[in-house]
Amino acid sequence: MPEQDPAKRVKNFNEVALGYSLEQAIEEAKRCLQCKNPTCQQGCPVEVDCKQFIYFVAKGDIESAYKTIQETNSLPAVCGRVCPQENQCEGHCKLKPTGQPIAIGRLERFVADSYYAKHPCDALSGTSSCPVIDSNLKVAAIGSGPSSLTFAGYLASRGIKVTIFEALHEPGGVLTYGIPEFRLPKKIVHTELEALKAQGVEIKTNYVIGATLDINDLFAQGYKAIFIGVGAGLPKFLGLEGENLIGVYSANEYLTRVNLMRAYKFPEFDTPLPEGNNVVVIGGGNVAMDAARTALRLGAKNVYIVYRRTQKEMPARLEELHHALEEGVQLKVLSSPVAFKGDEDGRLSSLVIQKMKLGEPDESGRRRPIPIDGEIEEIKTDLAIIAVGTRSNPLLLQATPNLKLNKWGYVEVNPETGETNIPNVFAGGDIVTGSATVVLAMGAGRKAAKEVYKRLKENIK
Amino acid sequence: MGFKIVKKRELIPNRVSELTIYAPDIASKARPGNFVILRIFPKGERIPLTIADKSPAEGTITIVYLVVGKTTAHLETFQVGDEILDVCGPLGKPTRIEKKGEVVCVGGGTGIAAMHHIAKGHAQVGNKVISVIGARSKDLLLFEEELSKFSHKVLVATDDGSKGKKGLVTQVLEDYLKSHEVKEVVAVGPVPMMKAVSELTKKYSVPTTVSLNSIMVDGIGMCGACRVSVGGRIRFACVEGPEFDAHEVDFDELMLRLRSYVKQEQISYNHFCECHGKEKN
Ligand SMILES: Cc1cc2nc3c(=O)[nH]c(=O)nc-3n(C[C@H](O)[C@H](O)[C@H](O)COP(=O)(O)OP(=O)(O)OC[C@H]3O[C@@H](n4cnc5c(N)ncnc54)[C@H](O)[C@@H]3O)c2cc1C
Ligand SMILES: Cc1cc2nc3c(=O)[nH]c(=O)nc-3n(C[C@H](O)[C@H](O)[C@H](O)COP(=O)(O)OP(=O)(O)OC[C@H]3O[C@@H](n4cnc5c(N)ncnc54)[C@H](O)[C@@H]3O)c2cc1C
Ligand code: SF4
Ligand code: SF4
Ligand code: FES
Ligand SMILES: [Mg+2]
Numbered sequence: 001m002p003e004q005d006p007a008k009r010v011k012n013f014n015e016v017a018l019g020y021s022l023e024q025a026i027e028e029a030k031r032c033l034q035c036k037n038p039t040c041q042q043g044c045p046v047e048v049d050c051k052q053f054i055y056f057v058a059k060g061d062i063e064s065a066y067k068t069i070q071e072t073n074s075l076p077a078v079c080g081r082v083c084p085q086e087n088q089c090e091g092h093c094k095l096k097p098t099g100q101p102i103a104i105g106r107l108e109r110f111v112a113d114s115y116y117a118k119h120p121c122d123a124l125s126g127t128s129s130c131p132v133i134d135s136n137l138k139v140a141a142i143g144s145g146p147s148s149l150t151f152a153g154y155l156a157s158r159g160i161k162v163t164i165f166e167a168l169h170e171p172g173g174v175l176t177y178g179i180p181e182f183r184l185p186k187k188i189v190h191t192e193l194e195a196l197k198a199q200g201v202e203i204k205t206n207y208v209i210g211a212t213l214d215i216n217d218l219f220a221q222g223y224k225a226i227f228i229g230v231g232a233g234l235p236k237f238l239g240l241e242g243e244n245l246i247g248v249y250s251a252n253e254y255l256t257r258v259n260l261m262r263a264y265k266f267p268e269f270d271t272p273l274p275e276g277n278n279v280v281v282i283g284g285g286n287v288a289m290d291a292a293r294t295a296l297r298l299g300a301k302n303v304y305i306v307y308r309r310t311q312k313e314m315p316a317r318l319e320e321l322h323h324a325l326e327e328g329v330q331l332k333v334l335s336s337p338v339a340f341k342g343d344e345d346g347r348l349s350s351l352v353i354q355k356m357k358l359g360e361p362d363e364s365g366r367r368r369p370i371p372i373d374g375e376i377e378e379i380k381t382d383l384a385i386i387a388v389g390t391r392s393n394p395l396l397l398q399a400t401p402n403l404k405l406n407k408w409g410y411v412e413v414n415p416e417t418g419e420t421n422i423p424n425v426f427a428g429g430d431i432v433t434g435s436a437t438v439v440l441a442m443g444a445g446r447k448a449a450k451e452v453y454k455r456l457k458e459n460i461k
Numbered sequence: 462m463g464f465k466i467v468k469k470r471e472l473i474p475n476r477v478s479e480l481t482i483y484a485p486d487i488a489s490k491a492r493p494g495n496f497v498i499l500r501i502f503p504k505g506e507r508i509p510l511t512i513a514d515k516s517p518a519e520g521t522i523t524i525v526y527l528v529v530g531k532t533t534a535h536l537e538t539f540q541v542g543d544e545i546l547d548v549c550g551p552l553g554k555p556t557r558i559e560k561k562g563e564v565v566c567v568g569g570g571t572g573i574a575a576m577h578h579i580a581k582g583h584a585q586v587g588n589k590v591i592s593v594i595g596a597r598s599k600d601l602l603l604f605e606e607e608l609s610k611f612s613h614k615v616l617v618a619t620d621d622g623s624k625g626k627k628g629l630v631t632q633v634l635e636d637y638l639k640s641h642e643v644k645e646v647v648a649v650g651p652v653p654m655m656k657a658v659s660e661l662t663k664k665y666s667v668p669t670t671v672s673l674n675s676i677m678v679d680g681i682g683m684c685g686a687c688r689v690s691v692g693g694r695i696r697f698a699c700v701e702g703p704e705f706d707a708h709e710v711d712f713d714e715l716m717l718r719l720r721s722y723v724k725q726e727q728i729s730y731n732h733f734c735e736c737h738g739k740e741k742n
Binding site for chain 2: 169206207211212213233234237244246249252257262265266268269272273345394
């Protein structure tokens with residue numbers, strides 16, 4: 001797929017991957033074997049009928065391709081961009097062993113983009129919307145990340161009225177505040193949201209459930225079922241000396257300032273931008289890659305990714321790591337941070353790291369990093385970004401003391417239905433699994449929606 | 462569908478104003494110690510302001526702000542009938558209010574407004590409330606009249622001696638602590654003031670609560686911008702606070718962190734003034 005040249009793109013926030021032309025898409029789709037027993041669909045957590053939509057693409061029938069995808073996936077333009085396809089649909093494609101699986105994600109993205117470009121009205125004005133069956137049958141979703149959006153999309157397309165309550169001033173969850181513009185343009189998220197609204201989904205921003213309203217209030221307002229999709233937003237810190245120096249950020253804060261608050265346009269936008277010349281990012285997942293690539297675009301001279309294990313163990317999507325390296329992000333692997341050092345104004349000046357080597361595999365099956373005695377390095381830095389994961393956000397959970405949690409503090413649900421221990425309260429996405437992926441969150445939203453629909457249908461005359 | 466300003470009072474012209482905002486869902490849930498996060502226009506930042514009072518019956522909350530930089534200067538241009546784009550809350554843990562006897566509530570600057578809601582809460586459960594308020598001079602004193610409605614006493618300190626005792630609130634507080642059995646001190650105001658109060662009450666072994674004003678972005682525990690060190694541990698002021706045991710707080714670290722963006726804040730303010738044709742400070 002065509003991409004922006006690395007030297008140019010590190011100076012802008014435009015999307016890196018430029019997308020297929022119609023000819024390219026058809027050519028790629030024609031490679032599909034249209035297998036008798038396709039395996040691609042099994043690899044997809046929301047069970048997109050890949051074979052079928054690719055068949056339509058090969059014929060140039062984008063509209064049918066879109067409708068096929070939309071049956072199970074309400075955010076195709078997003079998924080096509082951010083799914084770890086190498087482990088999912090493409091990882092299961094029969095052509096995988098040849099090293100050339102069908103580029104299902106890219107085709108999905110192409111279909112969604114072209115459909116939205118051709119049918120702005122359909123997606124935006126609601127001509128395709130289904131009428132609300134019975135306005136008394138309404139349900140609520142808490143949080144507006146991919147799990148809730150999918151939950152809402154599934155029910156709305158079946159005529160159920162859904163209201164989404166979002167704490168922040170913009171909907172989208174991580175798609176809006178976390179994943180940067182150059183990877184997932186906000187315009188795409190916006191279009192998907194408009195498509196949902198066109199189906200009758202109502203989104204109320206500035207509603208913190210557990211503070212502005214709680215679960216009991218929602219039931220009292222007549223919502224028949226409630227879906228909790230609040231994500232796992234609480235950032236972990238490392239517990240190291242100097243961690244509260246000025247210039248040490250959680251990835252969540254850094255990305256929220258840049259993406260949600262548009263700090264990259266400071267001072268046109270009010271939110272101050274954290275500036276850094278020599279940036280260290282701690283962690284090896286998608287979040288670390290996003291933070292590192294963002295820092296480059298904001299003018300950093302050097303950006304290092306500090307990671308305890310080796311490049312091979314990094315959990316980031318392959319494409320993100322590849323893009324980061326192409327753009328000039330430098331890896332410091334087998335390095336474990338031990339302290340932040342600062343100047344007399346309390347500003348970060350360096351990061352001390354302990355060099356590691358790989359020992360025996362641990363419970364997770366990954367080789368455990370162990371320190372090499374005496375091998376300490378100090379990196380000069382004025383901006384450190386910690387991207388070592390998140391925990392469950394306690395706000396809603398503390399306000400709902402009867403909600404049952406597992407020992408890690410995530411919500412416990414019935415794996416068949418997504419229902420929590422409170423009847424008609426469902427949950428899904430990162431608040432159930434811990435930080436995972438967009439499409440898994442969507443799968444969970446879909447599962448809960450199916451169950452809710454089944455129950456509500458009995459009430460529909 | 463913003464949040465309408467239904468009343469505006471200029472408490473100290475061009476410096477401190479009080480806004481009453483129509484936000485019925487927030488008003489019905491707001492408790493003393495809670496705050497809201499505001500974003501006033503589409504390119505705006507998110508800033509926290511304490512809920513100084515509420516009227517669930519009228520569906521309103523009241524905020525009091527000191528004009529210190531870009532966003533508060535911009536907010537000061539808003540008038541009755543204007544809408545604030547986003548108001549989110551009530552956030553933070555409410556003050557722990559229980560019947561315990563005599564409570565001294567200390568307020569400095571706009572902290573007096575925040576302290577007012579807490580003091581009122583203490584009075585409502587039957588605690589004997591002594592309010593201690595301070596300012597540079599008498600024209601800058603806030604809420605004296607409101608506080609006197611439910612306080613057993615309102616003690617005043619001004620730097621220039623234009624009202625009450627000449628000096629700092631800590632001197633007034635120390636005099637009081639020497640001769641009374643005080644169950645708790647609550648302090649809300651500039652960090653140096655809270656630090657001084659904390660050092661003093663430690664000496665007298667009086668449990669003390671402070672409300673910390675660290676820099677916030679989301680206000681719902683997602684970013685960690687607001688983190689403070691309390692008892693040697695990282696705590697998120699927006700969801701675990703903003704009130705903490707004063708004797709455990711690292712005030713020096715908080716003071717440093719509050720200066721994180723001084724350079725950008727000046728740029729932002731100048732940019733605003735250029736666009737609005739005001740003189741720079
Ligand atoms: C920087 C970054 C990059 C990522 N990259 C990828 C990627 O490339 N591919 C991939 O598959 N996954 C990626 N992920 C992970 C993926 O984004 C998440 O797994 C997914 O978004 C989880 O969805 P969710 O619906 O559970 O909640 P979230 O997307 O976390 O959304 C939760 C929403 O709920 C709101 N909320 C929280 N509490 C409340 C409350 N009390 N009341 C109301 N609203 C509330 C939040 O404000 C938020 O908007 C990435 C994550 C991050 C942070
Ligand atoms: C829980 C809480 C309650 C507060 N209640 C009140 C109140 O009732 N009345 C009042 O006048 N002020 C209150 N503040 C402080 C108020 O948020 C800041 O004065 C305001 O953000 C300044 O914005 P500005 O753009 O006008 O000034 P700026 O020039 O941007 O900032 C001036 C100073 O305010 C602090 N500040 C800046 N941005 C933030 C931010 N996002 N969050 C917190 N502090 C910041 C910094 O120390 C900065 O140096 C409260 C703060 C907190 C955390
Ligand atoms: S949703 Fe994700 S996993 Fe499923 S087919 Fe699309 S890109 Fe592949
Ligand atoms: S497994 Fe691969 S080749 Fe077979 S139908 Fe699916 S996408 Fe096509
Ligand atoms: S303000 Fe973001 S976690 Fe407290
Ligand atoms: Mg400001």
